[in-house]
Amino acid sequence: MSLSGREAYKAELAELACENDKILCIEADLGGKNHAFQQRHPDRFLNLGIAESAGIDMAAGLAEGGFIPFFSTFASFAALRSAESIKLAMGYMGKNIKIAAAYGGVSGGWFGTTHHCLEDIAVLQSFQNIRIACPHGEAETRKVIREAAASPDPYYIRLSRNEVFQSLDRAPEQSCREIIYQQKEIEHSHLCLISVGEQATELCKQMTEKDPSLLHAHLVYVDSISLRSYVKELKKVSDQFLVVEEHRGTGGTASYLSLLMPECKVYSHDCGDKWPSYGGDHADVLRYLGFGLEELKGQVAAIGGRNGI
Numbered sequence: 001m002s003l004s005g006r007e008a009y010k011a012e013l014a015e016l017a018c019e020n021d022k023i024l025c026i027e028a029d030l031g032g033k034n035h036a037f038q039q040r041h042p043d044r045f046l047n048l049g050i051a052e053s054a055g056i057d058m059a060a061g062l063a064e065g066g067f068i069p070f071f072s073t074f075a076s077f078a079a080l081r082s083a084e085s086i087k088l089a090m091g092y093m094g095k096n097i098k099i100a101a102a103y104g105g106v107s108g109g110w111f112g113t114t115h116h117c118l119e120d121i122a123v124l125q126s127f128q129n130i131r132i133a134c135p136h137g138e139a140e141t142r143k144v145i146r147e148a149a150a151s152p153d154p155y156y157i158r159l160s161r162n163e164v165f166q167s168l169d170r171a172p173e174q175s176c177r178e179i180i181y182q183q184k185e186i187e188h189s190h191l192c193l194i195s196v197g198e199q200a201t202e203l204c205k206q207m208t209e210k211d212p213s214l215l216h217a218h219l220v221y222v223d224s225i226s227l228r229s230y231v232k233e234l235k236k237v238s239d240q241f242l243v244v245e246e247h248r249g250t251g252g253t254a255s256y257l258s259l260l261m262p263e264c265k266v267y268s269h270d271c272g273d274k275w276p277s278y279g280g281d282h283a284d285v286l287r288y289l290g291f292g293l294e295e296l297k298g299q300v301a302a303i304g305g306r307n308g309i
Helices: 005-019 036-040 052-064 075-081 083-092 120-125 137-150 198-210 224-237 253-260 282-288 293-303
Strands: 023-027 045-047 068-074 098-102 131-133 155-158 192-196 215-219 240-245 265-269
Touching: 005 023, 005 036, 005 098, 005 137, 023 052, 052 068, 052 075, 052 083, 068 075, 068 137, 075 083, 075 098, 075 120, 075 155, 098 137, 120 131, 120 155, 120 253, 131 137, 131 224, 137 155, 192 198, 192 224, 192 253, 198 215, 198 240, 198 293, 215 224, 224 253, 240 253, 240 293, 253 265, 265 293
Parallel strands: 023 045, 023 068, 068 098, 098 155, 131 155, 192 215, 192 240, 240 265
Antiparallel strands: none
Protein backbone atom coordinates (compact mmCIF):
# COMPACT_ATOMS: atom_id res chain seq x y z
CA MET A 1 0.00 0.00 0.00
CA SER A 2 1.28 3.46 -0.89
CA LEU A 3 2.15 5.88 1.90
CA SER A 4 1.62 9.60 2.32
CA GLY A 5 4.73 11.75 2.31
CA ARG A 6 4.57 12.10 6.10
CA GLU A 7 4.43 8.34 6.62
CA ALA A 8 7.01 7.70 3.89
CA TYR A 9 9.41 9.98 5.80
CA LYS A 10 9.06 7.91 8.98
CA ALA A 11 9.41 4.60 7.16
CA GLU A 12 12.43 5.65 5.09
CA LEU A 13 14.24 7.20 8.05
CA ALA A 14 13.74 4.00 10.05
CA GLU A 15 15.28 2.03 7.18
CA LEU A 16 18.25 4.38 6.86
CA ALA A 17 18.90 4.22 10.59
CA CYS A 18 19.57 0.48 10.23
CA GLU A 19 22.54 1.38 8.02
CA ASN A 20 23.73 4.49 9.88
CA ASP A 21 23.77 4.57 13.66
CA LYS A 22 24.35 8.34 13.65
CA ILE A 23 20.79 9.06 12.49
CA LEU A 24 18.47 10.31 15.23
CA CYS A 25 14.76 11.09 15.10
CA ILE A 26 13.42 14.00 17.18
CA GLU A 27 9.70 14.71 17.38
CA ALA A 28 7.73 17.61 18.87
CA ASP A 29 4.85 15.54 20.22
CA LEU A 30 3.32 14.42 16.92
CA GLY A 31 5.02 11.08 16.40
CA GLY A 32 2.07 8.90 17.37
CA LYS A 33 2.22 5.62 19.26
CA ASN A 34 3.05 3.59 16.13
CA HIS A 35 5.91 5.72 14.83
CA ALA A 36 8.05 3.47 12.60
CA PHE A 37 11.35 4.91 13.87
CA GLN A 38 10.36 4.66 17.53
CA GLN A 39 9.35 1.02 17.13
CA ARG A 40 12.59 0.02 15.42
CA HIS A 41 15.10 2.34 17.12
CA PRO A 42 13.66 3.40 20.50
CA ASP A 43 17.08 4.37 21.86
CA ARG A 44 17.49 6.96 19.06
CA PHE A 45 13.98 8.40 19.19
CA LEU A 46 13.39 11.57 21.23
CA ASN A 47 9.98 13.16 21.83
CA LEU A 48 10.65 16.63 23.17
CA GLY A 49 7.04 17.73 23.40
CA ILE A 50 5.93 21.17 22.27
CA ALA A 51 9.37 22.80 22.45
CA GLU A 52 10.27 23.48 18.85
CA SER A 53 12.99 26.10 19.27
CA ALA A 54 14.63 24.00 21.96
CA GLY A 55 14.44 21.05 19.57
CA ILE A 56 16.47 22.90 16.93
CA ASP A 57 18.99 24.01 19.55
CA MET A 58 19.32 20.44 20.83
CA ALA A 59 19.70 19.17 17.27
CA ALA A 60 22.52 21.67 16.75
CA GLY A 61 24.40 20.20 19.70
CA LEU A 62 23.83 16.65 18.48
CA ALA A 63 25.02 17.61 14.99
CA GLU A 64 28.15 19.14 16.51
CA GLY A 65 28.72 15.77 18.20
CA GLY A 66 28.65 13.95 14.86
CA PHE A 67 25.04 12.80 14.80
CA ILE A 68 22.53 13.39 11.99
CA PRO A 69 19.37 14.63 13.73
CA PHE A 70 16.05 14.69 11.86
CA PHE A 71 13.58 16.95 13.64
CA SER A 72 9.88 16.81 12.79
CA THR A 73 6.98 19.08 13.70
CA PHE A 74 4.25 21.12 12.04
CA ALA A 75 5.64 23.37 9.30
CA SER A 76 4.20 26.46 10.98
CA PHE A 77 6.03 25.72 14.23
CA ALA A 78 9.23 24.61 12.52
CA ALA A 79 9.67 27.52 10.11
CA LEU A 80 8.05 30.32 12.10
CA ARG A 81 8.17 29.58 15.81
CA SER A 82 11.73 28.25 15.52
CA ALA A 83 12.91 30.78 12.96
CA GLU A 84 15.69 32.36 15.02
CA SER A 85 17.14 29.00 16.04
CA ILE A 86 17.05 27.84 12.41
CA LYS A 87 18.64 31.07 11.21
CA LEU A 88 21.56 30.73 13.62
CA ALA A 89 22.12 26.97 13.85
CA MET A 90 21.38 26.02 10.24
CA GLY A 91 21.78 29.19 8.18
CA TYR A 92 24.69 30.87 9.93
CA MET A 93 26.55 27.92 11.48
CA GLY A 94 25.55 25.36 8.84
CA LYS A 95 24.83 22.56 11.30
CA ASN A 96 23.86 19.23 9.79
CA ILE A 97 20.20 19.34 10.88
CA LYS A 98 17.32 18.00 8.83
CA ILE A 99 13.81 19.36 9.44
CA ALA A 100 10.86 17.28 8.23
CA ALA A 101 8.04 19.82 8.30
CA ALA A 102 4.71 18.02 8.08
CA TYR A 103 1.34 19.76 7.57
CA GLY A 104 2.85 22.16 5.03
CA GLY A 105 0.56 24.68 3.36
CA VAL A 106 -3.03 24.20 4.56
CA SER A 107 -2.90 20.40 4.63
CA GLY A 108 -3.93 20.49 8.29
CA GLY A 109 -7.44 21.46 7.17
CA TRP A 110 -9.55 21.61 10.33
CA PHE A 111 -6.51 22.37 12.53
CA GLY A 112 -7.03 26.00 11.55
CA THR A 113 -5.08 29.14 10.87
CA THR A 114 -2.55 28.70 13.68
CA HIS A 115 -1.44 25.36 12.24
CA HIS A 116 -1.39 26.34 8.57
CA CYS A 117 1.80 27.53 6.94
CA LEU A 118 1.91 29.53 3.70
CA GLU A 119 5.04 31.54 4.52
CA ASP A 120 7.70 28.94 5.29
CA ILE A 121 9.52 28.86 1.96
CA ALA A 122 9.88 32.66 1.98
CA VAL A 123 11.32 32.56 5.51
CA LEU A 124 13.73 29.69 4.89
CA GLN A 125 14.98 31.04 1.54
CA SER A 126 16.01 34.26 3.22
CA PHE A 127 18.38 32.47 5.61
CA GLN A 128 20.62 31.04 2.84
CA ASN A 129 22.60 27.80 2.93
CA ILE A 130 19.55 25.67 3.79
CA ARG A 131 18.33 23.14 1.25
CA ILE A 132 14.54 23.38 0.82
CA ALA A 133 12.81 20.34 -0.66
CA CYS A 134 9.10 19.89 -1.46
CA PRO A 135 8.70 16.27 -2.63
CA HIS A 136 5.62 14.86 -4.34
CA GLY A 137 4.47 11.34 -3.45
CA GLU A 138 6.06 8.44 -1.63
CA ALA A 139 8.90 7.60 -4.01
CA GLU A 140 10.12 11.18 -4.26
CA THR A 141 9.83 11.71 -0.50
CA ARG A 142 11.89 8.60 0.21
CA LYS A 143 14.54 9.76 -2.27
CA VAL A 144 14.73 13.23 -0.69
CA ILE A 145 15.15 11.67 2.77
CA ARG A 146 18.01 9.55 1.45
CA GLU A 147 19.63 12.58 -0.18
CA ALA A 148 19.26 14.59 3.02
CA ALA A 149 20.80 11.86 5.17
CA ALA A 150 23.79 11.59 2.82
CA SER A 151 24.35 15.35 2.57
CA PRO A 152 26.21 17.55 5.09
CA ASP A 153 23.86 20.43 4.24
CA PRO A 154 21.06 21.64 6.55
CA TYR A 155 17.67 20.60 5.14
CA TYR A 156 14.07 21.76 5.36
CA ILE A 157 11.74 19.14 3.86
CA ARG A 158 8.16 20.31 3.41
CA LEU A 159 5.58 17.53 3.71
CA SER A 160 1.78 17.41 3.71
CA ARG A 161 -0.43 15.36 6.00
CA ASN A 162 -2.23 12.17 4.94
CA GLU A 163 -2.85 12.37 1.19
CA VAL A 164 -1.28 9.73 -1.03
CA PHE A 165 0.07 10.59 -4.50
CA GLN A 166 2.00 8.76 -7.21
CA SER A 167 5.35 10.42 -7.80
CA LEU A 168 6.28 11.43 -11.34
CA ASP A 169 8.64 9.01 -13.09
CA ARG A 170 12.29 9.63 -12.34
CA ALA A 171 15.25 7.48 -13.36
CA PRO A 172 16.75 5.54 -10.42
CA GLU A 173 20.07 7.34 -10.79
CA GLN A 174 18.46 10.79 -11.20
CA SER A 175 18.72 13.13 -8.22
CA CYS A 176 15.71 15.06 -6.97
CA ARG A 177 17.84 18.15 -7.56
CA GLU A 178 17.19 17.77 -11.28
CA ILE A 179 14.12 19.14 -13.06
CA ILE A 180 11.82 16.49 -14.49
CA TYR A 181 9.28 17.10 -17.22
CA GLN A 182 5.90 15.47 -17.63
CA GLN A 183 6.01 15.74 -21.46
CA LYS A 184 9.53 14.90 -22.54
CA GLU A 185 8.77 15.33 -26.25
CA ILE A 186 8.17 19.11 -26.00
CA GLU A 187 11.39 21.05 -26.62
CA HIS A 188 9.98 24.56 -26.30
CA SER A 189 6.58 25.68 -25.05
CA HIS A 190 4.70 28.96 -25.21
CA LEU A 191 4.00 28.46 -21.48
CA CYS A 192 5.77 26.24 -18.97
CA LEU A 193 3.97 25.26 -15.77
CA ILE A 194 6.34 24.84 -12.82
CA SER A 195 5.04 22.74 -9.96
CA VAL A 196 6.30 22.83 -6.39
CA GLY A 197 4.81 20.44 -3.83
CA GLU A 198 2.11 17.80 -3.93
CA GLN A 199 -1.11 19.70 -4.60
CA ALA A 200 0.58 21.89 -7.21
CA THR A 201 2.02 18.91 -9.04
CA GLU A 202 -1.38 17.22 -9.16
CA LEU A 203 -2.92 20.41 -10.59
CA CYS A 204 -0.23 20.69 -13.25
CA LYS A 205 -0.67 17.03 -14.22
CA GLN A 206 -4.40 17.64 -14.76
CA MET A 207 -3.75 20.89 -16.61
CA THR A 208 -1.36 19.38 -19.13
CA GLU A 209 -3.80 16.54 -19.80
CA LYS A 210 -6.33 19.20 -20.84
CA ASP A 211 -3.82 21.26 -22.82
CA PRO A 212 -0.97 19.13 -24.26
CA SER A 213 0.75 22.24 -25.65
CA LEU A 214 1.74 23.19 -22.11
CA LEU A 215 5.01 21.98 -20.68
CA HIS A 216 5.10 20.86 -17.05
CA ALA A 217 8.42 21.19 -15.21
CA HIS A 218 8.47 19.73 -11.70
CA LEU A 219 10.87 21.14 -9.11
CA VAL A 220 11.66 19.49 -5.78
CA TYR A 221 14.44 21.72 -4.42
CA VAL A 222 13.51 25.41 -4.23
CA ASP A 223 16.26 26.95 -2.09
CA SER A 224 18.11 29.87 -3.62
CA ILE A 225 21.13 27.80 -4.67
CA SER A 226 18.95 25.25 -6.44
CA LEU A 227 16.78 27.85 -8.16
CA ARG A 228 19.86 29.58 -9.56
CA SER A 229 21.04 26.26 -10.96
CA TYR A 230 17.77 25.80 -12.90
CA VAL A 231 17.80 29.13 -14.74
CA LYS A 232 19.86 28.16 -17.78
CA GLU A 233 17.79 25.03 -18.41
CA LEU A 234 14.44 26.76 -17.88
CA LYS A 235 15.26 29.50 -20.35
CA LYS A 236 15.78 26.84 -23.03
CA VAL A 237 12.25 25.44 -22.69
CA SER A 238 10.17 28.64 -22.55
CA ASP A 239 10.15 32.37 -21.93
CA GLN A 240 6.85 32.32 -20.01
CA PHE A 241 6.38 30.47 -16.74
CA LEU A 242 3.48 29.91 -14.38
CA VAL A 243 4.65 28.65 -10.99
CA VAL A 244 2.02 26.65 -9.10
CA GLU A 245 2.72 26.48 -5.37
CA GLU A 246 0.69 26.03 -2.19
CA HIS A 247 2.20 29.12 -0.61
CA ARG A 248 1.74 32.87 -0.55
CA GLY A 249 2.82 34.71 -3.68
CA THR A 250 5.11 36.97 -1.67
CA GLY A 251 8.44 35.25 -1.17
CA GLY A 252 7.42 32.12 -3.03
CA THR A 253 9.26 30.32 -5.81
CA ALA A 254 7.74 32.52 -8.54
CA SER A 255 8.95 35.60 -6.72
CA TYR A 256 12.53 34.34 -6.61
CA LEU A 257 12.54 33.06 -10.20
CA SER A 258 11.28 36.42 -11.47
CA LEU A 259 14.38 38.01 -9.92
CA LEU A 260 16.64 35.41 -11.51
CA MET A 261 15.01 35.66 -14.97
CA PRO A 262 14.07 39.32 -15.48
CA GLU A 263 13.86 38.86 -19.25
CA CYS A 264 11.15 36.19 -18.86
CA LYS A 265 7.54 36.49 -17.77
CA VAL A 266 6.96 34.65 -14.50
CA TYR A 267 3.43 34.30 -13.13
CA SER A 268 2.20 32.69 -9.92
CA HIS A 269 -0.77 30.50 -9.05
CA ASP A 270 -0.69 30.62 -5.27
CA CYS A 271 -2.90 30.84 -2.19
CA GLY A 272 -3.31 34.61 -2.28
CA ASP A 273 -3.43 36.96 0.67
CA LYS A 274 -6.48 35.75 2.59
CA TRP A 275 -6.00 34.09 5.95
CA PRO A 276 -6.95 30.40 5.77
CA SER A 277 -9.56 30.76 8.49
CA TYR A 278 -12.22 28.69 6.71
CA GLY A 279 -13.10 25.45 8.50
CA GLY A 280 -12.86 22.34 6.37
CA ASP A 281 -10.59 19.65 5.02
CA HIS A 282 -7.51 20.35 2.88
CA ALA A 283 -9.50 20.65 -0.35
CA ASP A 284 -12.09 22.94 1.28
CA VAL A 285 -9.46 25.37 2.52
CA LEU A 286 -7.68 25.43 -0.85
CA ARG A 287 -10.97 26.27 -2.58
CA TYR A 288 -11.55 29.07 -0.10
CA LEU A 289 -8.11 30.44 -0.99
CA GLY A 290 -8.73 30.23 -4.74
CA PHE A 291 -6.12 27.53 -5.35
CA GLY A 292 -7.50 24.90 -7.70
CA LEU A 293 -7.97 23.56 -11.20
CA GLU A 294 -10.71 25.96 -12.35
CA GLU A 295 -8.75 28.99 -11.17
CA LEU A 296 -5.61 27.63 -12.81
CA LYS A 297 -7.44 27.05 -16.10
CA GLY A 298 -8.64 30.65 -16.03
CA GLN A 299 -5.15 31.93 -15.35
CA VAL A 300 -3.64 29.86 -18.17
CA ALA A 301 -6.33 31.14 -20.55
CA ALA A 302 -5.59 34.74 -19.55
CA ILE A 303 -1.87 34.25 -20.15
CA GLY A 304 -2.48 32.56 -23.49
CA GLY A 305 -3.22 28.87 -23.11
CA ARG A 306 -4.43 26.99 -26.16
CA ASN A 307 -6.93 24.31 -27.10
CA GLY A 308 -9.94 26.38 -26.08
CA ILE A 309 -9.15 26.48 -22.35
